[in-house]
Amino acid sequence: MEDMEMGAMDKDQVLGILAEDYMTPEAVELVARAKAMAPRLAERAREAEAAGMVPVETVQEMKEAGLFRVLQPKRFGGYELDPRVFYRVQMALAEGCMSTAWIYGVIGVHNWQLPLFPEQAQQDVWAKDTGVLIASTYMPTGKAEAVEGGYRFSGRWGFSSGVEHCEWIFLGGLLPKKDGSGALEHATFLLPKSDFRVEKNWDVLGLRATGSHDIVVDGCFVPEHRTHRTNDHSDAGCPGRQTNPGWVYKIPFTQVFQRAVSSACIGALDGAIAHFRERAAAHVGKHGAKTAEDVNAQQAVSEAMMTTDQLKLVLFRNYARIVECARTGERMPVEERLMQRAQASQVPKQCATAASELMRACAASGTYKSNPIERVFRDIHQARGHIANNTDTYARAHGAVMLGMPNADPYI
Secondary structure, eight states: OHHHHTTTOOHHHHHHHHHTTTOOHHHHHHHHHHHHHHHHHHHHHHHHHHHTSOOHHHHHHHHHTTGGGSSSOGGGTOOOOOHHHHHHHHHHHHTTOHHHHHHHHHHHTHHHHGGGSOHHHHHHHHSSOTTOOEEEEEEEEEEEEEETTEEEEEEEEEEETTGGGOSEEEEEEEEEOTTSSOOEEEEEEEEEGGGOEEEOOOOOSSOGGGOOEEEEEEEEEEEGGGEEETTOOSTTTOGGGGTOOSGGGGSOHHHHHHHHTTHHHHHHHHHHHHHHHHHHHHOBOTTSOBGGGOHHHHHHHHHHHHHHHHHHHHHHHHHHHHHHHHHHOOOOOHHHHHHHHHHHHHHHHHHHHHHHHHHHHHOGGGGSTTOHHHHHHHHHHHHTTSGGGOHHHHHHHHHHHHTTOOOOOTTO
């Protein structure tokens, strides 16, 4: 009976997940550095939100700690580690400031994507300085006209988190498939800072310090070698694998990127739980009782702690399968990929529910801006707006296939 309950996983696989053998000494040290930064990030969070930008000194500290190098190839000074280390670092940062963790996720993951581009593109960015950072906004709104040697490229994009800290950017567009069918596919275009301008318009509910402004490009030239067919996971579609043959660069784009925009919610909720426990133990309400004595508070903190515990278990279990497939060349069944994507997109929704209950249990005095939980509440709800976190879409996509309908998700 015990074996039957484990489903598709055997005991060795389960024990392998629990062993966390990907946490090498380097990985342990990087996560420890991120945890050590969290209190400083918490101290700077309100100022960062007011400025609409993660402080330059914070980004510099993350650089000096090597955090952006978790997924970068070793030949460019990176650690080339398991992406689970990347998400652990992100969650640790989010315990102090979710905006900082958010830009870490969306900028740091680009050091994994650039190695998929042709070698010349990698040299264009990192030949002189391997610490150069890349921003992004992937929505396929760019207009690309084929010209000799590349494309004439124009467009306007929203939501480029942390762009003010970056010297290059990835922008989304559509290109005809190379199979001659005439169908279009998503492509990523790589541009230097001199080829785009930032229009500051990020005035929103949460994640205010991410500075996720609009990007505008007016007819710049993008050479062919600075383009990447985002969802072509073949070796031909990822020419950078010739010089970066490690298994980590064989993971499909979506499976790396999606967790980069959901995992910060788990760490931020952990941070909110810590604040709540500290506050509840000391705060005495207008009726003369401690918050800790309130049964609503007791239930809220327990359910929030169960939420992060369960979400981490699913994250690491699912990623063990992703890593296994990347190492062995096995193609994960579409049903499993859809299930994993739906589970990843559920993270912000479940964290938002738990954060809402913590806020409710703080009562009226907890809604002041001086309460860090109030910011976490807004940040997590803002994160739900990201297209990759649209849990309804991905749950339905998985459900449709499980009910015998064809898969309609081209990005899976």
